[in-house]
Amino acid sequence: MATALPLEQQLQDAGLEILGCCDHLSTRPELLQQSTLLQDFTPNEADLVGEQMLHVRARPGQVLINEGDPSDWLMVLLSGTVDVGKRKVGGEGMTEEVTESTRLAVLREGAVIGEMSMIDGEPRYASCWALTAVDAAVLSRDGVARLIAMHPATGAKLLVKLTQLLAQRLRNTSNQLVKALRRGA
Numbered sequence: 001m002a003t004a005l006p007l008e009q010q011l012q013d014a015g016l017e018i019l020g021c022c023d024h025l026s027t028r029p030e031l032l033q034q035s036t037l038l039q040d041f042t043p044n045e046a047d048l049v050g051e052q053m054l055h056v057r058a059r060p061g062q063v064l065i066n067e068g069d070p071s072d073w074l075m076v077l078l079s080g081t082v083d084v085g086k087r088k089v090g091g092e093g094m095t096e097e098v099t100e101s102t103r104l105a106v107l108r109e110g111a112v113i114g115e116m117s118m119i120d121g122e123p124r125y126a127s128c129w130a131l132t133a134v135d136a137a138v139l140s141r142d143g144v145a146r147l148i149a150m151h152p153a154t155g156a157k158l159l160v161k162l163t164q165l166l167a168q169r170l171r172n173t174s175n176q177l178v179k180a181l182r183r184g185a
Helices: 007-013 029-034 043-050 115-120 141-150 152-184
Strands: 017-021 053-058 063-065 073-079 082-089 098-107 127-130 134-140
Touching: 007 017, 007 053, 007 134, 043 141, 043 152, 053 073, 073 115, 115 141, 115 152, 134 141, 141 152
Parallel strands: none
Antiparallel strands: 017 053, 053 134, 063 127, 073 134, 082 098, 082 127
């Protein structure tokens, strides 16, 4: 279940600097080419999506997403590098003490983080830290709903892109699992 705090308050509580709206994503053609979420959008469609997004900034070392936190938004990295990690729980399954984390990915401009919780409202699966200064565009579930209500074709296109992104991540995870099982056999 997602938190009841307004999006801006959630982001400020996380220590992120809010820089305003992302209403001119079309002025970033490199982002539109690199982002798996935005690459098939026309400049006008990208601007419509951006109107529903908040532009935020994080310092190096700052947590962007904290594993286990409730929330219902995703981020598109506009610039910078992010480390994605999953906490390891210590020994024998008897303790909940976190001993360290496992790096899952290092992501750069155009990448999307936090999409699972945005869609299903479940707690965050992993944590994300800014390795460098990061600018990101934040899109909430409410923002998606507003986009669908005001611009149904663009909203539907966004949902298709999110579905494709999740399907690709599931395929990648399944492939990694199969490889691990083969090594163990």
